[in-house]
Amino acid sequence: QVQLQQWGAGLLKPSETLSLTCTVYGGSFTGYFWSWIRQPPGKGLEWIGDINHRGSTDYNPSLKSRATTSLDTSKNQFSLRLNSVTAADTAVYYCARTTTFGVVVYMDVWGRGTTVTISS
Amino acid sequence: SSELTQDPAVSVALGQTVRITCQGDSLRRYYASWYQQKPGQAPVLVIYDKNSRPSGIPDRFSGSGSGNTASLTITGTQAEDEADYYCYSRDSSGNHRLFGGGTKLTVL
Numbered sequence: 001q002v003q004l005q006q007w008g009a010g011l012l013k014p015s016e017t018l019s020l021t022c023t024v025y026g027g028s029f030t031g032y033f034w035s036w037i038r039q040p041p042g043k044g045l046e047w048i049g050d051i052n053h054r055g056s057t058d059y060n061p062s063l064k065s066r067a068t069t070s071l072d073t074s075k076n077q078f079s080l081r082l083n084s085v086t087a088a089d090t091a092v093y094y095c096a097r098t099t100t101f102g103v104v105v106y107m108d109v110w111g112r113g114t115t116v117t118i119s120s
Numbered sequence: 121s122s123e124l125t126q127d128p129a130v131s132v133a134l135g136q137t138v139r140i141t142c143q144g145d146s147l148r149r150y151y152a153s154w155y156q157q158k159p160g161q162a163p164v165l166v167i168y169d170k171n172s173r174p175s176g177i178p179d180r181f182s183g184s185g186s187g188n189t190a191s192l193t194i195t196g197t198q199a200e201d202e203a204d205y206y207c208y209s210r211d212s213s214g215n216h217r218l219f220g221g222g223t224k225l226t227v228l
Contacts, residue, residue, distance in 0.1 A: 037219075044222040045155075045163065045206050058216060094162055098217075105210055105217060106153035106168035113162050 002027035004111040006095045011117050018082040022095030022111055029053040029071065033098035034078040035107060036069065038091040046091075050098055051078060090118045124152070124207055124220035131226040132197045140192045142207030142220045149214070152190035152207040154183060157222075163206065167192055194225075202227040 008020035022034070035050035049059035051069040059067050068081045082089060093114050096107040124144040132138035142152050151170060155163035165174050167183035180195045190209070194201055207220040 044204075045157075045208075045219040047208070047217045047219060050217075060216060060218075099168075103150045104153075104169050105150065106165055106208070107155075107163075108165050108168070108174060110162040110164070 002097060002109045004095050004097065004109055006093075006111040006114050008093075008114050008116070010115055011119065012085055013120055014086050014118060015084055016118075018085050018089065018093075018116055019079065020093055020095070020114055020116075021077050021079045024076045024078070024097075027097075027109075029073055029076070029078075031099075033058075033100060034069070034071065035096045035098045036067075036080045037094045037096060037107075038089075039094070039113075040088075040091040048080065048082075048093075085118045087118050089116070091116060124209060124218055126205075126207060126220040126223045128221065129224045129226065131228055132194070133228050134199060135196055137193065137195045138197055138225065140194075140205050140223045140225065142190045142192075142209075143188055144209070144212075144220075145188055146210055146212045146214075147185060147188050147190050149212075150210045151185065152183070152209045152220075154181075154190075154192045155206045155208065156201075157204045157206065158202075166205075197227055199227050201225065 003025045006022040030053045033050040033052045036048040051057045071078045095111040097109040154167040157163040166181045171183040182193045184191045204222050206222045
C-alpha cells in the first residue's frame with residue numbers, strides 16, 4: 001500500500017522560501033501526478049500544483065509563479081518550493097498522489113499534512 | 121467560469137439521505153471526485169470517476185452528475201459521516217485543477 005511521508009520547516013518569516021518534501025513508500029512514480037494542496041486555518045482546500053514522472057508540471061495560476069515542484073526518482077521524493085511567502089501562505093500543506101486520464105482526476109493517497117506558519 | 125460552487129453547510133437527520141452538490145461549467149466535460157475531511161485529519165477520497173468508491177468506503181456513498189452539477193449522495197447517513205466534503209475537478213480550460221469551497225455536513 002502506497003504511503004506518503006512529508007516534512008519541512010514549520011515556521012518561516014515573510015519573504016522567505018517555503019520548502020517541503022514528500023517521500024513515496026510502496027509505489028512507483030510512473031503513471032501518476034504528484035500533487036501539493038494547502039488549507040489555510042478554518043478555510044477550504046486549495047490545489048497548488050503537481051508534477052508527473054516525466055517532470056511535467058502544472059500550477060495554480062493564483063500563485064503567480066511563486067511555486068515550483070521537483071522530483072527525485074532516485075530517492076522516491078517530490079518537493080515543493082514557494083518563494084516570497086507572506087502571512088497569507090500560512091496553512092496546512094498536503095502532498096498527494098493524483099490519477100488523471102481523460103475526463104477523470106482524483107487524489108487517492110494523501111500525506112498527513114505539515115503545518116506551516118509565516119510570522120515575523 | 122473556473123469555479124466549483126458548493127453549499128457551505130447542509131444538515132441531515134440520522135439515517136436519512138442527503139445530497140451534496142457541486143456546480144461548475146467544467147463539470148459538463150469532466151467528472152468530479154469527492155473528499156471527506158474530519159477535523160484535524162487529511163482528506164479522504166470517497167468517490168471518483170463516474171461513481172467509483174475506493175476500497176473501504178461504505179456503499180452508502182454514491183456519486184452522480186447532470187449538466188454542470190456533480191452530486192455526492194449519502195444514503196442512510198451515519199453519525200460518523202459528519203465532516204466537510206469537497207469536490208475536485210479540472211477547470212474549464214482543462215489545464216488546471218481546483219476544489220470546490222467545501223460543504224460542512226451536520227448529522228442531527
